[in-house]
Amino acid sequence: MEGTPHSLDNFFKAQSVAVIGASSTPGKIGHEVLRSLVEYGYKGRVYPVNPRATEILGVKCYRTLTEIPDRVDLAVFTIASNLAPDIMEECGRKGVRNVVVISGGFKELGGDYRELEGRMVATAKKSGIRVIGPNCIGVYDSETKLDTFFQSRERMTRPDKGPVAFLTQSGTFGCSMIEWLAESGIGVSKLVSYGNRCDVDEADLIEYLADDPATAVISLYIEGLGDGRKFFEAARRVTPRKPILVLKSGRTERGATAAKSHTGWLAGSYDVYSAAFRQAGIVSASNFEELFDITKAAVLQPPSRGNRIAMVTNGAGPCVMAADESSKYGVELAEYEPKTREELKSKLPPFCVIGNPVDLTGSATSQDYKTAIDALIRDRNVDVMMPFFVFQDTPLDEGIVEVIAQSASQGKTIVCCASGGEYTAKMSSAMESRGIPVYPIPERAIVAVSALIRLGQIHKS
């Protein structure tokens, strides 16, 4: 990223931004985008453009882009769609090379609007302008604080810096992901919502992010791809270096129809996508929670060396569900080595059930977990440790966080499961801050494990 500037750099590192269609009315999109740029730490210069205002949010307002007495690295459009081609023309004349079009009212409406989008793109291409959008929420960069979202901070928390880049065709999923990444403490490097994807596409972005030192994991929500070949070729180059995780919607005819009226793109056959994801080393999720769950797993834990799990618990109900679910995902229940069984039998209290799971029962302490995990983690038939916790059970002391953190430091993949209320959330988040992911239900933990197994296979191949 050092040295030669990249044509996408200014989407994230622009030193001056013009908000075209800035509004003085709080709640309006053109007002909130401006606020995101001027009130929360973005260090660049910000220029509102609106012919009917002289100042907005204490910042001098310009009647037109052309009047701005400075170079403009990035223009953000929050204007009526029919004005977009002319403003794009003006951007060209002004020397702007990067534009984010937040406004909707293009291809997603079909007919004349599709043609309108075409004209805007043609104009941009003529001047070598790269465009993100239209019909999107744009860009958030946790490093530069460049932030084009119209979701106010009062309503949408921004995460700290973190290793995940999230790319999304849907702004809505962008809002959910950004808050989940904030709440979980995982953080984000860059988030890009690109809506109708008239120019900059997923392939451009993943190649860019592959070279981004702030990004370790790339996660995407897509409805349909414009240029599938370009995307899969780019993905094939990136996945050996950085995990790519994806959720694809529009799998059914109904979903595809809904996708078309959302972002104007056909969704394509899911079977074809699914096979192509696999070939390109992309791990796919089946719903949005799952995409977040596997993203968290990929960030916190190493890929697994194999598919054999060992469960240990102080309450076995969820392990029954996990055992059921494991079959679906090619996850195997480890058959312990004889010496492991002997060690467990001799060291654990007699009422413990030595199987898979090892059921320590409700009277388990952190020391019991340590005894069990120490034996299991040394077992050559075990690839992944899956501790389940009933944190509500009073005998389980809080030393458990340290026990699990130490186990994790031995290099085998660890994924946990626990659910409940406030206390459980506190304990889970203490574990996650030590790098151990915790999921609320066994099905979600198994999906996370299966993603880590898949990443291990991709890593090897």
Next chain:
Amino acid sequence: MEGTPHSLDNFFKAQSVAVIGASSTPGKIGHEVLRSLVEYGYKGRVYPVNPRATEILGVKCYRTLTEIPDRVDLAVFTIASNLAPDIMEECGRKGVRNVVVISGGFKELGGDYRELEGRMVATAKKSGIRVIGPNCIGVYDSETKLDTFFQSRERMTRPDKGPVAFLTQSGTFGCSMIEWLAESGIGVSKLVSYGNRCDVDEADLIEYLADDPATAVISLYIEGLGDGRKFFEAARRVTPRKPILVLKSGRTERGATAAKSHTGWLAGSYDVYSAAFRQAGIVSASNFEELFDITKAAVLQPPSRGNRIAMVTNGAGPCVMAADESSKYGVELAEYEPKTREELKSKLPPFCVIGNPVDLTGSATSQDYKTAIDALIRDRNVDVMMPFFVFQDTPLDEGIVEVIAQSASQGKTIVCCASGGEYTAKMSSAMESRGIPVYPIPERAIVAVSALIRLGQIHKS
């Protein structure tokens, strides 16, 4: 429930409880059960029994059950399993007729322990004692505050009174459910964790709860049934009056094996169970979050009259996922009447996409939602309204809560979807306090809708 006492009454309404195996050591199960009974509002008399203590938690302690100079309505065992048959014998002599056995170390361990459980049960039967457990967390009644859980309040919140009774073979799932019902504000009438189910079973409990005025919805987690015929016959009698919702684990061979070492019961073929659930009018869930989700739906919303949904949104990404998911569950996307389309076109801004979903786009206000929903809810082709919200979108004013509450008052089923962080949680919970359920991802909302459709069919048949 008035008049003649029921043999299960004292599990919930006992006026005196003995804790046999009460301990003076904090963190021990026998200590925490006692604390749950003496420190949190239970109005009955509590008698700790422990030969080596004179007082625990400020309460006089008895050496034996026999020494207690009062009638004992309920005994709770927190003792080593090998002592259980003798103590049960003593209960018989003392005239105790209800016993909760928290302790494990019975059938779930197989071999001699299975025989030990048999002896305890035979002793109980001889004296007409009803037993819940063993290997469980027992009972919580939100009315009487009778509470045998060893999970301290610091670690596990107890819910307020509410319409849900939850029955569970797994204590762990009991802990999760009770906290989810607390956090969501839905509340609980009674929770029973019955573990190995040596005597009192699901059939006994659902028949009892059918007559319980505090219970409107019965929700269960089971691994396997002891007497399937008895259960399904009871369910058939109850479901026309109160919804029964179930999660059954041990669906696969692996799960069944895990279930056996958990509570000592064989899980049985899931296909057979599934068909029997259907015939008995029971709605089944496929994981624990789903069980909670459909329980919430059944509590908050009326059964649906049909299977045609209308989606309205200010961000259509999740609706694409919902459209995909709907096919799986026999949920149809409504085809609006022509007059509805005309009304929507004439009254909504031109950039809105009139389809299913109606996409109001990111600039939507609560008034736009009202316009759309007023038209859709009058449409005879629409059975269920599904509003999706991006609460993060600043143009959406908080009047939306009142708009949706008013729409709900018109009698059609409403299920919502929204996800994000703190602000979204606040808005969602404002909606839920007005009786409108909100789910974080479209898949979970669709499952809730499909449960309400199924309940509508059961209601009609």
